[in-house]
Amino acid sequence: MDAPEQDPAGSFAASLDQEDYRLAVVDLLGALAYGELTAFERLADDASFAPTIADKAALGAMAVAEYNHFALLQARLAELGASPEEAMEPFIPALEAFHERTAPGDWLEGLVKAYVGDGIAEDFYREVSAYLDESTRDLVLLVLEDTGHSQFAVDRVRAAIEADPRLAGRLALWGRRLVGEALSQAQRVAAERDALASLLVGGLSHRGADLAEVGRMFARLTENHTTRMATLGLSA
Amino acid sequence: MDAPEQDPAGSFAASLDQEDYRLAVVDLLGALAYGELTAFERLADDASFAPTIADKAALGAMAVAEYNHFALLQARLAELGASPEEAMEPFIPALEAFHERTAPGDWLEGLVKAYVGDGIAEDFYREVSAYLDESTRDLVLLVLEDTGHSQFAVDRVRAAIEADPRLAGRLALWGRRLVGEALSQAQRVAAERDALASLLVGGLSHRGADLAEVGRMFARLTENHTTRMATLGLSA
Structure with a gap:
């Protein structure tokens, strides 16, 4: 096994042969896996509020895509010699807290949440992916692929605001609450999970x-969030 | 197009070229499709009550299998020139009424409901499939394939009763309520949908x-239901 290679900036060549890097990847994939599993549940749940069967079927298809991503992550965790359940476990409190505090009151709030919440999560994991070994990066980028939900949410929300412009104020407020809760839970995870946090800032040698x-x-x-809110026709 | 062929028993060779038979098949596939879509939602919903992440993941996989069945039925309905949404529409009230009246109070009631409810639905569609043209019958039998839920439910319910035998009384009562509601909704559908009901009794010439x-x-x-309850370790 090679010794960690330090580059001048103090990061190292990410390799799954390094135990501390492998543990950080298990952490990352565990967080991502539980995120996909709850995204699946949430989309399936939103499907029950869908105003038409076609919308219900469309949300169902997206939920299934999220589940398939979860299954890929679960398989990779097992390949890495980790228990998928144990890898997900540490991220349950933050994700459950986020979902409890942001339970959508109706169909439109659910769509805004899925669009805004997935967007922030996707940005976050893309930031992290820059520091990953190639095989892990490929998997992360694959499971971050848009499942078609974004355009669906944008179309439905814009049409609803066009039909009733008064909705814009309430949904804008809702978007602000979502981003606040998401960042607060992300900071909680970053504070509690050293390995994951260190991946984020460019290598384990930078720990903390x-x-x-x-x-x-x-x-x-936050900047990308503002762009997304504007896409929905809302002020951030 | 051939004229309907009557056999001595008064049924006919089922052919999708016959408009009344095609409409009956659209009815059947519509009922089955909406059933699969709600089964997907229900299993995904049950997943949120799962006591462990492994159980949650297992239920998620079953929900996905139901959704994939739904997608097959949706595609076949479109091939038959029908709007999948319109085909499902007539069966919404009965299925929603069934689910509203049998909302599980906990994880075990959810498992018993899935096992018993799917079992009755499967028996029902198998009875009907005897009267179908080959391509429709193949599709119906394919989507009725057990998604692994049965064994999962049986294992979990039996283990729970073994750990706490007092559960058996409450769950047996629950099973009786489920079968009563299922049969009452099925009779409602049979009474309202002539085409579907006629498929059931061996051909459109027998209508009503x-x-x-x-x-x-x-x-x-009912007899098969009794067998299933016994498999769960419950009296019917």
Whole structure:
């Protein structure tokens, strides 16, 4: 087994042969897997509020796509010698807290949540993927692929606001609440999971060190969120 | 197009070229499709009550299998020139009424419901499949394939009763309520949908005529239900 290679910036060549890197990847895939599993549940649940059978079927198809992503992550965790259940376990409280505090009151709030919430999660994992070994990065980018939900949500929300412009105020407020809860839970995870947090800032040698970079990343996430809200026809 | 062929018993060779037969098949596939779509939703919903992540993942996989069956039925309905939404529409009230009246109070009631409810539905569609053209019958039997849910439910319910035998009384009562509601909704559908009901009793030429055969079928459904309850370790 090779010794960790340090580059001048202090990061290292990510390799699954390194135990601390492997554990960080297990953490990352565990978080992603539980996120996909709850996304599946949430979309299936939203399907019950769908105003038409066609919408119900469309949401069902997206839920199935999320589940298939979950299954890929579960299989990779097992390949890495990890128990998928144990890998997901540490991320249950943060994800459950997020969903409890942001239970949609209706169909439109559910769509905004799925669009905005998935968008933030996707940005977050894309940031992290820059620091991954190739095979892990490929898997992460594959499971982040849009399942068609974004366009569906944008179309439905824009049409609803066009039909009743008064909705815009309530949904904008809802979007702000969502991003606040998402960032607060993400910070909680980053604070509790050293390995995962260290992946985020460019390598385990930086463990806990580069809070400024984490801050810049949160700024980028917030900026992208603003763009997404505008796409929905809402102010951020 | 050939004229309907009557056999001596008064049924006919089922052919999708016959408009009344095609409409009956659209009815049947519509009922089955909406059943699969709600089974998907229900299993995904049950997944949120799962006591472990492994159980949650297992239920998710079964929900996905139901959705894939739904997608096959949706595609076949479109091939038959029918709108899948319109084909499912007439069966919404009966299925929603069934699910509203039998909302499980906990994880075990959900498992018993899935096992017993799917079992009755499967028996029902198998009875009907005897009267179908080959391509429709193949599709119906394919989507009726057990998605692994039965054994999962049996294992979990038996283990729970073994751990706490007092559960048996409550779950047996629950099973009786389920079969009562299922048969009452099935009778409602049979009464309202002539085409579907006529498929059931062996051909459109019997339309509304053979209530005795329907009665015998209900007796067979009830008998199979008793066997399933015994498999769960419950009295019917």
